[in-house]
Amino acid sequence: MLTQFITRNRVTLLATLMASAMSIGSVQAKVDEIHFLVPGGAGGGWDSTARGTGEALSKSELVDKVSYENMSGGGGGKAIAYLIKTAEQSQDTLMVNSTPIVIRSLSKVFPQSFRDLTPVAATIGDYAAFVVAKDSPYQSFNELAEAYKKNPRSVSVAGGSSRGGMDHLVAALAFKAAGGEPRRVKYLAYDAGGKAMAGLLSGETQVLSTGLSEALSLAEAGEVRILAMTGETRSSAAPNVPTLKELGYDASFVNWRGFFAAPGISDEQADEFASVLEKMYQTNEWTTVRDRYGWTEIYKPRKEFEAFLQEQEKEMGNLMKELGFLN
Structure with a gap:
């Protein structure tokens, strides 16, 4: 009886310790470091997406250290080529990109496509706008x-x-x-x-x-x-700006933005990146950043993101042919 009691309690203690470890892991669930690679200059949509995301991740303590690097050139192709070339040394790097990676690949601005990278997650959507100077x-x-x-x-x-x-x-x-x-x-x-x-x-x-x-x-x-x-309806961030549709023009568009890791990165690390980006949505720090820029949340992790990219490649290719940008 005593032996059974001891054995039973050892099993109970082990189960309790395992549960506690899993609980602690789920609470901590953070990434040590992310280096954001921006394929364009300062002040653009890629730059604000990377820096806004990094701000939310850092201030919410989901990531211990964030850093940024702007690498303009080749319509984004320079940064893509760099990430591929330095894949082994860039395991902590996330490159921000958006619809242009599909468009520019189709139009042969650069020879690579999203298939040469590791899609991690689409995170936000941003509508297009037509802007004039105040004295226009x-x-x-x-x-x-x-x-x-x-x-x-x-x-x-x-x-x-x-x-x-x-x-x-x-x-x-x-x-x-x-x-x-x-x-x-x-x-x-x-x-x-x-x-x-x-x-x-x-x-x-x-x-x-x-x-x-x-x-x-x-x-x-x-x-x-x-x-x-170009939204289907007006944005809460710009309630006074009309949509093309309400002005009588049958056109709408939303540009996704998201992140890619280096090719060959492990599934475990890619999942970890995707998970920390998902957790970011639940933080007050992210709400502040999102509302500041008027972004729409469109989280699509890994496989879902890759399927989305394949579909957009098909749709954008048809549009570019219709408008005369592709043969």
């Missing part, structure tokens, strides 16, 4: 569309992506919906959204095609006016 003669998107239809070359559009890139495609999509010729968009390409915004403010261009989140701070400061955005 265009008071509405309808006026801008009418001017474009009369003379497409009179309207120059700035964007933080290359020709045939996302900002260009969104502008072409909007003007097509308005009855204009999408292939005639006079597009000025800048390296990242911050530089494109500077081009607008300096008078180099009449309108900026960009992410809604990038335009909000300057609009609130009175530097620019946002004529329209």
